[in-house]
Amino acid sequence: MASMSADLALLTNYPIAKASGIHLGKRVFGVSVLPRTIGFNGSKFESFATRAVMQVAPIVEESKKENQLGLDVVTETELREKGFLGMRKTKLVCTVGPSCCSYEELKKLALGGMNVARLNMCHNTRDWHEDVIRKIKKLNHELGFCVSVMIDTEGSQIHVADHGAPYSVKAEDGSIWFFTTEQFEGCRPFTVQASYEGFAEGIKEGDELVVDGGMATFEVIERIGNDLRCKCIDPGLLLPRAKLSFWRDGKLVEKHHELPTLSTKDWSDIEFGISEGVDFIAMSFVKDADAVKHLKNYLSTKNKSIKVLAKIESLESLHKLEEIVEASDGIMVARGDLGVEIPLEQIPTVQEEIIDLCRQLNKPVIVASQLLESMIEYPTPTRAEVADVSEAVRQYADALMLSGESAIGSFGEKALSVLCMASSRMELWSREENQRPSVPEHKLGVSLPDQIAEQICNCAGRMANNLGVDAIFVYTKHGKMASLLSRNRPNPPIFAFTNEKSTQMALNLQWGVTPVLIELSDDMEANIAKTTDLIKAKGMLKEGDAVLIISDVTRTCATPTVYQSLQVKVIS
Ligand SMILES: Nc1ncnc2c1ncn2[C@@H]1O[C@H](COP(=O)(O)OP(=O)(O)O)[C@@H](O)[C@H]1O
Numbered sequence: 001m002a003s004m005s006a007d008l009a010l011l012t013n014y015p016i017a018k019a020s021g022i023h024l025g026k027r028v029f030g031v032s033v034l035p036r037t038i039g040f041n042g043s044k045f046e047s048f049a050t051r052a053v054m055q056v057a058p059i060v061e062e063s064k065k066e067n068q069l070g071l072d073v074v075t076e077t078e079l080r081e082k083g084f085l086g087m088r089k090t091k092l093v094c095t096v097g098p099s100c101c102s103y104e105e106l107k108k109l110a111l112g113g114m115n116v117a118r119l120n121m122c123h124n125t126r127d128w129h130e131d132v133i134r135k136i137k138k139l140n141h142e143l144g145f146c147v148s149v150m151i152d153t154e155g156s157q158i159h160v161a162d163h164g165a166p167y168s169v170k171a172e173d174g175s176i177w178f179f180t181t182e183q184f185e186g187c188r189p190f191t192v193q194a195s196y197e198g199f200a201e202g203i204k205e206g207d208e209l210v211v212d213g214g215m216a217t218f219e220v221i222e223r224i225g226n227d228l229r230c231k232c233i234d235p236g237l238l239l240p241r242a243k244l245s246f247w248r249d250g251k252l253v254e255k256h257h258e259l260p261t262l263s264t265k266d267w268s269d270i271e272f273g274i275s276e277g278v279d280f281i282a283m284s285f286v287k288d289a290d291a292v293k294h295l296k297n298y299l300s301t302k303n304k305s306i307k308v309l310a311k312i313e314s315l316e317s318l319h320k321l322e323e324i325v326e327a328s329d330g331i332m333v334a335r336g337d338l339g340v341e342i343p344l345e346q347i348p349t350v351q352e353e354i355i356d357l358c359r360q361l362n363k364p365v366i367v368a369s370q371l372l373e374s375m376i377e378y379p380t381p382t383r384a385e386v387a388d389v390s391e392a393v394r395q396y397a398d399a400l401m402l403s404g405e406s407a408i409g410s411f412g413e414k415a416l417s418v419l420c421m422a423s424s425r426m427e428l429w430s431r432e433e434n435q436r437p438s439v440p441e442h443k444l445g446v447s448l449p450d451q452i453a454e455q456i457c458n459c460a461g462r463m464a465n466n467l468g469v470d471a472i473f474v475y476t477k478h479g480k481m482a483s484l485l486s487r488n489r490p491n492p493p494i495f496a497f498t499n500e501k502s503t504q505m506a507l508n509l510q511w512g513v514t515p516v517l518i519e520l521s522d523d524m525e526a527n528i529a530k531t532t533d534l535i536k537a538k539g540m541l542k543e544g545d546a547v548l549i550i551s552d553v554t555r556t557c558a559t560p561t562v563y564q565s566l567q568v569k570v571i572s
């Protein structure tokens with residue numbers, strides 16, 4: 001007879017237990033929990049992080065004094081150290097949690113290359129989130145960083161269940177378990193609480209209940225009111241807040257349509273985000289374009305330019321992928337929940353399809369969840385994790401995201417430096433050896449000016465590569481031209497000069513774009529002269545360097561029909 005037991009001494013602490021899930025997920029990941037030798041690049045990662053911190057610190061002070069050119073301190077350091085072509089293109093998002101929420105810890109992540117800080121509203125209190133957002137704004141304001149803030153809604157997670165204990169619990173083969181919606185304190189043997197009243201609705205005898213995408217599987221043997229009696233048919237671990245899915249005849253039983261995408265709590269979190277001036281709202285469990293449009297309309301009535309990202313994490317969202325991508329300002333491939341709703345072996349191809357579609361439709365895309373999961377616990381990643389990160393970079397995702405690695409892990413900074421190193425390496429390889437076509441076939445523009453903008457950016461991308469220019473400068477109000485350039489994934493970095501703070505913060509998520517906040521006038525020649533002079537004065541541009549210049553703000557009365565222009569300037 002099976003007994004409910006805490007599994008392994010290693011798994012008595014919740015965060016560690018969760019992290020270990022990936023190692024112990026028998027048929028899922030099959031990586032052992034044997035102590036691993038730390039060698040390889042361990043010391044290299046460390047020295048990289050230390051070096052970055054040491055060298056950026058004096059520049060932080062300097063740039064505070066005279067910062068006519070709104071270039072953030074981290075980019076400035078990277079540019080000085082590595083030159084234009086050495087700049088990292090892939091953007092990095094870090095989830096903030098208890099392991100990295102102090103001012104000093106956040107500063108280290110900012111120095112380490114965090115472009116966007118993500119706050120998962122599923123966890124912690126309003127006061128805690130407010131405190132973190134204010135610290136990030138303070139870092140930006142006082143030390144010259146440029147870290148955007150994203151809140152991620154809780155959404156209606158109908159399939160979360162808890163066994164009441166803070167550690168993982170083992171389900172043995174043939175053991176009988178009770179999944180209930182009854183709320184009670186503490187834990188009862190063989191009893192799991194489901195988070196949502198209607199979780200068993202539509203579920204029949206013989207259906208399969210799968211925990212965390214395959215950690216354990218049960219067969220439903222009886223439905224009693226809202227509750228289910230189940231038999232374990234594939235033993236494994238139940239972690240706290242485990243994700244559940246139901247399967248019938250090898251197909252997922254879809255249930256998300258039962259609840260609204262944005263709950264009352266989500267709306268209250270959104271109001272909070274608006275009042276705190278966040279830059280992005282990531283919507284969990286998006287089912288169709290309507291929810292995205294609804295939130296975007298709401299934000300526009302409030303005159304807010306907050307960007308709405310749709311998280312692709314359910315089968316339903318895959319059915320309506322194109323309309324969701326079109327309606328949103330960006331996408332997150334939320335592999336954690338997605339892996340519960342589709343067979344795991346489909347994740348890699350689905351990820352690539354989503355990334356390709358986002359590029360076609362010109363929306364930034366983040367690849368999220370379990371990128372360096374073992375680093376929650378260990379100071380080096382598995383080789384397989386580095387390969388996964390590199391593959392996302394090769395597929396040209398705009399951004400990569402850390403979850404538990406930064407939120408609760410002991411090696412968040414190091415995990416960030418692994419992302420930096422692995423993405424820089426793969427970007428270099430892609431540039432030199434990867435022959436994938438750089439311009440997607442899909443045409444976006446409907447109006448003539450939009451078509452012109454798109455064609456100019458497509459040509460500019462090719463031209464920049466063919467001419468081997470050092471950098472691309474784009475002058476943009478709302479970021480459209482900058483994103484169209486980024487879409488072509490050109491070799492040189494794209495400097496996007498804008499006079500809109502919200503544009504600067506939104507472009508932080510876009511591949512290869514360095515947003516720079518600066519006063520722009522109607523006189524484009526004056527803008528170009530001013531920005532090149534400022535960059536030259538900082539020693540970042542020298543005689544003979546070539547810059548490709550694109551603008552979409554030349555709609556002056558003198559040249560009413562010229563919407564966009566493209567020129568190459570060789571610095572004298
Ligand atoms: N703001 C926070 N406060 C406390 N813990 C957090 C916070 N954000 C994230 N975490 C922890 O980090 C883990 C990984 O984060 P994430 O992947 O965003 O959440 P989830 O596991 O709920 O999908 C969470 O399970 C939780 O334990």
Ligand SMILES: C=C(OP(=O)(O)O)C(=O)O
Nearest residue numbers: 313334335336337368369
């Ligand atoms: C990023 C994800 O969402 P969350 O962490 O909010 O569950 C995910 O499911 O992969």
Ligand SMILES: [K+]
Nearest residue numbers: 152153154284
């Ligand atoms: K969430």
Ligand SMILES: [Mg+2]
Nearest residue numbers: 313334336337
């Ligand atoms: Mg999720």
